[in-house]
Amino acid sequence: MPEIQPFRAIRYNPETAGDAAKLICPPYDVISSELQQQLNDSSPFNAVRLELPVEADPYAASAGRLHDWLQNGELLRDTEPALYPYSQTFTDQAGNTHNRCGFFAAMRLHEFAERKVLPHERTLSGPKADRLNLFRKTRTNISSIFGLYADDEGEADRIVSTYTDANEPLVDAVFQGVRNRLWRIVDPELVAGIQQALVQRTVYIADGHHRYETGLNYRRERAEENPEHSGNEPYNFILVYLNNIYDKGLVVFPIHRLVHSLEDFDASRLRERLEEHFAVTELDGRAELKAYLEAASSSYAYGVVSEGSVLGITLKSDPAGMLDSGIAPALQQLGLVVLHEVVLNRLLGIGQEAMAKQTNLVYVKDDGDVFDAVASGRVQAGFVVKPATVGQVLAVSESGGVMPQKSTFFYPKIMTGLVFNPLD
Numbered sequence: 001m002p003e004i005q006p007f008r009a010i011r012y013n014p015e016t017a018g019d020a021a022k023l024i025c026p027p028y029d030v031i032s033s034e035l036q037q038q039l040n041d042s043s044p045f046n047a048v049r050l051e052l053p054v055e056a057d058p059y060a061a062s063a064g065r066l067h068d069w070l071q072n073g074e075l076l077r078d079t080e081p082a083l084y085p086y087s088q089t090f091t092d093q094a095g096n097t098h099n100r101c102g103f104f105a106a107m108r109l110h111e112f113a114e115r116k117v118l119p120h121e122r123t124l125s126g127p128k129a130d131r132l133n134l135f136r137k138t139r140t141n142i143s144s145i146f147g148l149y150a151d152d153e154g155e156a157d158r159i160v161s162t163y164t165d166a167n168e169p170l171v172d173a174v175f176q177g178v179r180n181r182l183w184r185i186v187d188p189e190l191v192a193g194i195q196q197a198l199v200q201r202t203v204y205i206a207d208g209h210h211r212y213e214t215g216l217n218y219r220r221e222r223a224e225e226n227p228e229h230s231g232n233e234p235y236n237f238i239l240v241y242l243n244n245i246y247d248k249g250l251v252v253f254p255i256h257r258l259v260h261s262l263e264d265f266d267a268s269r270l271r272e273r274l275e276e277h278f279a280v281t282e283l284d285g286r287a288e289l290k291a292y293l294e295a296a297s298s299s300y301a302y303g304v305v306s307e308g309s310v311l312g313i314t315l316k317s318d319p320a321g322m323l324d325s326g327i328a329p330a331l332q333q334l335g336l337v338v339l340h341e342v343v344l345n346r347l348l349g350i351g352q353e354a355m356a357k358q359t360n361l362v363y364v365k366d367d368g369d370v371f372d373a374v375a376s377g378r379v380q381a382g383f384v385v386k387p388a389t390v391g392q393v394l395a396v397s398e399s400g401g402v403m404p405q406k407s408t409f410f411y412p413k414i415m416t417g418l419v420f421n422p423l424d
Contacts, residue, residue: 047417100249145208303384
């Protein structure tokens with residue numbers, strides 16, 4: 001694993017900033033304009049005012065607030081370096097309760113070619129330029145990346161859980177039904193034990209690819225302008241939340257596809273073409289589709305929802321013969337790769353650029369939204385997919401490949417506003 005260090009976090013002062021539930025927010029890339037307004041209204045100190053300000057110059061606004069809140073006491077800087085255990089407890093749609101436990105640390109930045117930190121998504125220039133401007137102005141990691149590591153023995157988890165079981169959290173806040181709790185470990189022996197347990201582990205980025213690459217770009221800038229650059233300055237590290245893939249609370253949800261604005265779209269013609277490659281089963285609504293996908297052992301099983309029709313489809317043969325030979329074996333194992341390459345591209349004519357720009361494709365996280373969108377006529381068809389597994393994500397990362405856009409939704413998102421990491 002890349003070097004991880006305890007750090008002196010900037011945190012909210014509960015005595016002056018108020019209720020933590022009104023201060024935290026999701027990361028910038030999942031905040032709609034409506035949610036942004038709600039968060040702004042919840043508190044004058046909500047973290048969205050640092051993460052995604054509404055001002056014409058959001059970067060200067062964020063930097064100014066960060067300075068003012070530190071000066072006025074709404075934010076405090078911890079006096080001792082620490083690791084910060086963080087748990088999120090939630091109930092899924094089926095009524096099952098999950099508790100995901102990890103910790104915040106400062107992690108040394110490495111180029112992907114060094115293979116200490118591995119991605120699974122392709123990044124876009126726009127979000128990286130946006131985040132780089134925020135880094136430059138605030139000189140602070142406002143939000144964290146989400147990293148995974150594999151430790152089947154769970155040694156670091158035991159150290160963390162022993163501490164959290166015996167101590168009250170610093171923060172205990174419920175946001176959108178998710179309970180968020182934060183602790184602080186300053187004991188050098190415990191910190192060293194966690195570091196040692198993870199020293200040989202690779203980190204796989206689950207979420208925050210744009211922020212990680214921005215951290216690399218920011219490090220290059222700071223190093224070039226610093227004649228005494230040593231490699232140990234805070235800007236050589238990035239705020240990370242680390243979670244063991246063997247944590248029973250780690251959940252990956254699917255992201256479904258909605259097709260719209262296709263010329264001459266014909267649902268019956270699509271079915272005919274699907275039958276060339278897939279076993280097609282007629283289903284009676286959402287409940288039957290859910291049962292169909294849960295029972296399917298194949299990764300290449302999908303739901304197809306169009307006006308007056310719900311189909312379950314499963315690929316008839318090995319996908320290798322249907323995919324471009326340049327697609328790595330790890331990617332061929334992904335149901336979304338077959339859906340994108342065979343169904344969306346080949347059968348419906350939606351190219352990669354149209355997918356990226358959402359010209360003919362949009363993404364939703366709830367299968368109920370698929371049925372609603374089709375019923376309302378807003379879209380022509382919806383494709384309900386199974387979630388990728390954590391093992392598949394790691395396999396793609398190890399192969400050097402990237403998954404299709406919007407392949408994974410690690411739920412819940414890591415909240416912004418629990419800890420901030422100064423880069424000076």
